[in-house]
Amino acid sequence: ALLRVGSREQLDAFVQALQAVIERHDILRTSVMWEDLGEPVQVVWRQARLRVEELALNAADGDIAEQLRVRFDPRHTRFDLRQAPMMRIHVAEDLANGSWVAVLLFHHLIDDATSLGMLGKEIEAHLENRAGELPRSVPYRNYVAQVRLGSDPGQHEALSLIHISEPTRLQLIS
Numbered sequence: 001a002l003l004r005v006g007s008r009e010q011l012d013a014f015v016q017a018l019q020a021v022i023e024r025h026d027i028l029r030t031s032v033m034w035e036d037l038g039e040p041v042q043v044v045w046r047q048a049r050l051r052v053e054e055l056a057l058n059a060a061d062g063d064i065a066e067q068l069r070v071r072f073d074p075r076h077t078r079f080d081l082r083q084a085p086m087m088r089i090h091v092a093e094d095l096a097n098g099s100w101v102a103v104l105l106f107h108h109l110i111d112d113a114t115s116l117g118m119l120g121k122e123i124e125a126h127l128e129n130r131a132g133e134l135p136r137s138v139p140y141r142n143y144v145a146q147v148r149l150g151s152d153p154g155q156h157e158a159l160s161l162i163h164i165s166e167p168t169r170l171q172l173i174s
Contacts, residue, residue, distance in 0.1 A: 017126035026140030031084040048084035064094040
């Protein structure tokens with residue numbers, strides 16, 4: 001997602017709102033562990049800080065938004081699945097346009113087109129001081145239990161990691 005805001009204060013408010021949404025939803029605080037384990041384990045962390053990287057880009061090298069888009073093209077940008085959240089934001093000031101530009105990257109394991117819309121609505125609610133109106137967040141463990149206890153296995157096979165044949169166990173780490 002590529003964003004443009006008018007000031008650093010607006011950018012900081014967006015980042016704070018996104019962090020609040022991350023704190024609200026287990027799935028946004030997940031990572032995957034597999035090293036030295038018998039099977040991959042999906043881990044929900046109690047805390048996961050959004051990584052924000054600020055870059056100093058030069059408008060002489062082209063449009064700032066385009067520079068960010070090219071530099072962090074999702075087709076060539078990789079995530080360390082062992083670290084939560086599986087999202088990060090890269091920001092740069094666009095002096096020529098008097099704004100700040102940000103590219104928000106997230107791994108498809110934690111977000112898709114449907115949940116992206118919900119994420120946007122929750123960020124908006126936080127920015128408009130309406131967070132108290134949001135419905136209670138459903139723990140991710142409830143979804144995993146539902147999947148493990150009785151859905152059509154073929155329905156979830158397409159969503160699993162290539163080498164995993166069933167939903168992974170959740171482990172809460174402080």
